[in-house]
Amino acid sequence: MPTFSYKARNGSSQLVEGVLEGAGVGAVVDVLRGQGLMPVDIRETKAKAEKAVGSSLSLFTPKITHIDLLLFSRQMHTLLKSGVPIMRALNGLQDAAINTEMKRVIGEIRESLEAGRELSQSLARHPRVFSPFYLSMIRVGEATGLLETVFFRLFEHLEFERFMREQVRSALRYPSFVVLAMAVAIVIVNIFVIPAFAKVFAGFGTELPLMTRLLLGFSGFMVAWWPALLVGVASGAVGFRSWVATASGRCAWDHWSLRIPIAGKILHKAALSRFARSFALGTRSGVPVMQxxxxxxxxxxxxxxAQRVEGMRENVERGESLLRATISAGIFTPIVLQMVAVGEESGAVDDMMDEVGDMYRQEVEYELKTLGQQIEPILIVLLGIMVLILALGIFLPMWDLGQVAMKR
Known part of the structure; x- marks a missing residue:
């Protein structure tokens, strides 16, 4: 996610500076306005110094995980619903927190509340812990007086996010392991197995088949240049990580990942499911459509x-209907467009989008359950091709030599 440095003025016309993450400038503007700030200047920045400090501190302090935030939301809902005052609730959560970093953050939130700030403003002082979506929902809860309900909805949303991420990771784990195993097998065969056969073939004194010559040439190249190949692979990995760390590289990679056979459609459906659920949650809680x-x-x-969704927001801001903005985004399936159309006509967009989120969640679950059956034929074909190449390259010379010996 790109990082933006901003300058804004608060209600007292005081200049405020900071850094926020967002899909685009429009998203940062919405977050600042939601915090009661008037943007003056917003610029994209890599925030190298901040990342360097964060990485050095992360070596000594535990990170606040998704589970920590999920438990915090659930516990806040339970305490507030039981009538416990918010300061007392935070005090109890601070004492019960196992993660020392989460304990520190809750303590700073308490101090900020004691200084007269609102809860949303206190949470906004920790942008690495609480996302703009989380802060927006808390502001809605403060405005409507339904803070305990908002905390429960946030808990459900975070639980849904955790489930989707774990399912997608599990979907990609098996094919990644198989491809890695095949790559390791190719390296071992070319460095240790084929050179042993090369000594045998050298004594034949006849011209070897084309496939055998190709295998011997590739094996000899790997044996002679393996340090350079190792450096090249490492450099490629570092270069890829650096490229993905940039805004344009990350966008290009995320776009390409949606086109990966089999896995791409799972990632696409998972992204649409997260969008539908979060959009439904926001609109149902009273958040304006653009926000x-x-x-x-x-x-x-x-x-x-995320960028396509930001484009939808800009189109809606220019006066287009949600359906036309959804069509122009070019990332939604016909069934989503149909549900949006029905939702706009009936005035129940949140219900329709909630159903879309549930539908895609069920589809993702099904795709993940059948992933092995979908990938197995492809892996069998790849393994068969690899075995065929090795068999033709290694056994053809022996077969030809046997035929010559029989003729003699």
Whole structure:
């Protein structure tokens, strides 16, 4: 997600500076306005110094995980619903927190509340812990007086996010392991197995088949240049990580990942499910449509999809209907467009989008359950091709030599 440095003025016309993450400038503007700030200047920045400090501190302090935030939301809902005052609730959560970093953050939130700030403002002082979507929902809860309900909805949303991420990771784990195993097998065969056969073939004194010559040439290249190949692979990995760390590289990679056979459609459906659920949650809680779109863009976990959602927000801001903006985004399936159309006509967009989120969640679950059956034929074909190449390259010379010996 790109990082933006901003300058804004608060209600007292005082200049405020800071850094926020967002899918685009429009998303940052919405977050600042939601915090009661008037943007003056917003610029994209890599925030190298901040990342360097954060990485050095992370070596000594534990990170606040998704589970920590999920438990915090659930516990806050339970305490507030039971009538416990918010300061007392935070005090109890601070004492019960196992993660020392989470304990520190809750303590700073308490101090900020004691200084007269609102809860949303206190949480906004920790942008690495609480996302813009989380802050927006808390502001809605403060405005409507339904803070305990908002905390419960946030808990459900975070639980849904955790489930989707774990399912997608499990979907990609098996094919990644198989491809890695095949790569290791190719390296071992070319460095240790084929050179042993090369000594045998050298004594034949006849011209070897083309496939055998290709295998011997590739094996000799790997044996002679393996240090350079190792450096090249490492450099390629570092270069890829550096490229993905940039805004344009991340967007291009996320766009390409949606086109990966089999896995791409799972990632696409998972992103659409997250968007639909978060958008439905925002609109149902009273968040304006444009701000709900910006908040939903923060939760899709795909920069390309987030940018398309930001484009939807800009189209809606120019006066287009939600359906036309959804069509122009070019990332939604016909069934989503149909549900949006029905939702706009009936005035129940949140219910329709909630159903879309549930539908895609069920489809993702089904795709993950059948992933092995879908990938197995492809892996069998790849393994068969690899075995065929090795068999032709290694056994053809022996077969030809046997035929010559029989003729003699």
């Amino acid at each position: 709900a779109l910006s908040n939903a863009a923060q939760t899709v976990d795909n920069v390309y999809v």
